Amino acid sequence: MPAIVEWVWLVVMLPFGGFLANGWISFFRPNDKRAVSIIGVGVLAGAFLVAVAVVLGAARETVEAAPAVFTYWSWMPVGTLQVDVAFQVDHLSSVMLLVVTGVGALIHVFSVGYMRADPGYARYFAYLNLFVFFMLVLVLGASFPVMFVGWEGVGLCSYLLIGFWFSEKANADAGKKAFIMNRIGDFGFLVAMFMIYRSIGSLSFQNVFEQAPTAFAVGGSAITWITLALFLGCAGKSAQIPLYTWLPDAMAGPTPVSALIHAATMVTAGVYLVARTNVLFAMAPISSAVVAGVGALTALFAATIAVKQWDIKKVLAYSTVSQLGYMFLGVGIGAYTAGMFHLVTHAFFKALLFLGSGSVIHVLHHAYHETHRHDDAQDMRNMGGLVRFMPWTAGVMWIATLAIAGIPGLSGFFSKDEILAATFARGGEAPFFYLLWVIGTIAALLTAFYMTRLMIYTFHGSNRTGEKECDHLHEAPWIMTGPLVVLAAGTVLAGALNLPEILPAHGWLEHWLEPVTELGTRYLPEASLAPGTEWALLGLATAVAAVGIIGAWRLLHPEALVPAREAPPETGLGKLLYRKYYVDEIYDAAVVRPLVWLSEKVLWREIDQGVIDGAGVTGVTRLARWLGHLGTWFQNGYVGRYVLWFVVAVILVVWEIRR
């Protein structure tokens, strides 16, 4: 009897089948929304169930054995380069497998309600299914190229879904921006692949990880450059400094897409990649320090921007960037389990936050639609006091907010604290890690602050939506609140996956991931905290969260807010933060404008129109015409002339072989 693990291909192919079916429907029966809902959600639910079975089977059958690799066919047999299309089920990929299919299934359910009235319903679900397919390829790929296929595929789906409402130029531009930013990162990924192949001669994870300890010197330049290039790829995909600017713009897509792609799954691919290649990063301390440093900086930087955003989704977007920074801090300092743990918990609470905001936006949009007003349904200044209308949404979002802020007992507290504690523990080696810890703690304070701000402005205080609109505000349908409740349960309980060492039943996820992380951790110094210190850190983290929440509650006055259309412009520091430190403008001035200038003035007018068109295009046409004239002299249609040239050619050939 075949082992249940072998059914892993079904997990991948179910969403792909859904993509094909929904794509067909979107072309030929675009109004058949019932079929789309059943197929789109059904394949995800099926995939989740199969994934659970596969992971349980894998846990039973291959606990200590090598990862189960299933080779399907040979993809690139070129000389010494042998790339197979193969999936790898091991402890790391099984965690991601469950997160992607589980959270993905919930978000699909939510989308049924959220996108109900959209004319592109079938197209939306086709893209979403395709995204899940590529994400699973990314997660399960047993070699760098297969992973890269998924990596590019999710980028494509991200582009398609950000620009889902492409009839508005801003949305289409946001899609292009995400695509181009990701290309910069993919360049790094590709370079890293080439360098790995050059050093090791193989690209499958098993071979690379087995041979890396002998092929590279610890801290050598080769491994450092490889990992830095890999991290460039991660920075593009996971929106880290300096490539993070695409993620806030990506909020132009439908909100469930933001939840699935730009919070829970795709943007965490970079963290997954670092955790997957942990042995390489562990052998390159400099790169790891860069990863941790960039992560910490991004966490703080994005958190400061989030403090002053008015668009509810922008706040969450910068919050995502910030939390991704935490994850990179975790994997950068060698706490791979902590990074993955935060990835899992973040998937729950950030998906919950996004879906909650989606439900708010959905209701507000609906209300504006009823009263024919054209206000921004995403601006928090137009909200306020919504808790009266949407108690369920407000309740679950408060749970998520407390989780991300780091209130004890909720999942975000444990995962974030684990990262900070691990950072602190390595402070004994170099003061650098203490600095990272300080940055991370400040970012945690800001996180608690801006999330509380979001909640206060959205759900509390007086209502600023408008008199008439209030009549149309109500709780979202159950198909949208249902997934929220499930995610809220996950948000509360996911912390139990990996409790800190000082609590009983601790470290379950750590033990589970050990076969994967031990490859890397053996290069890292043993760092542990005394129980007293750990208690102190836990206390400090709690205090920081409490200060952030209470500070926000005391400092902010929702009553003073006016709706967005009447709001005065920002000034001073507020303006700097509101305009996101002008990073987009700086990039525009430093990169985009010179490039446009170079393209237009030099490449277009001089090189293209002058050299290529002049010498190339018109030159070729002139040459062709001249050759044509010559040819008419040779080929004038008279057989006699042909014979003449034939004989001349024969004589020339004989002249040549005569010697």
Added chain:
Amino acid sequence: MTQFVFWTLSGVAILGALLCITGRNPVMSALSLVLTLFALAGIYVLFDAHFIAVMQIIVYAGAIMVLFLFVIMLLNVGRPDAGSDVKGKVGKFWAGFLGAALIAEMAAMWRLLPGESFRLPAGTLAGLTAQRGAVGLIAEPLFRAYLVPFEITSVLLLAAVVGAVVLAKRKL
């Protein structure tokens, strides 16, 4: 004696060829070509190729050239009132020049002749002819080593017959 016969026949062959390409009347050209073919048959005999010589007369001079003459007369190409089909001065120049150039080049390839070591002893072929007979000499390789090409030739001829019939039918 052999030398004399060879040179005489060669002269006749070349003369016939020249008449063939210069003659105004197509019938005249065809008959000149028949002359050349007969002379060549004689030369073949000198080279111990008796069977081929007979074939040359029967197939070439007999069958093929008769076909030519038949078509010429059928189409009545050689009417006296029709003008010459010989090209003008430019055509003559190119024909003469290229023909001469070809001869010169082939003369320059003289040293590519097979060396003495490759050649059979004198009289070998004559001996074989005496031993196997004129037909046996050629039948031996034709029906052993070259049997498949021989059979393919028959298919080729069949195809040619069918093709000729189809092409020459009145209604295409």
Added chain:
Amino acid sequence: MLLGPALAVSAILFSIGVAGVLLRRNAIIIFMCVELMLNAVNLTFIALAQQLGPEGQVFVFFVMAVAAAEAAVGLAIIIAIYRHRQTLDLQYINLLRG
């Protein structure tokens, strides 16, 4: 002994055939010139066969077969062309001239 002279005669006959093709415009005569060239080649086969073995004569046999086939088909084409255009002058048979 007579190999060299025979090849020389062959070369001359071949060149005369080439010159004839270039010189004439009548399709039938051009055809005959081609036959002349084939015969010149046959002569080299025969002359060399005496020196190198009887296989050369076999080739002449094949050349004759091909020539017969070619003559049959070629002359049929000529008849067809003549029936269409009432001429065999290649100057007027120029469908290739676009």
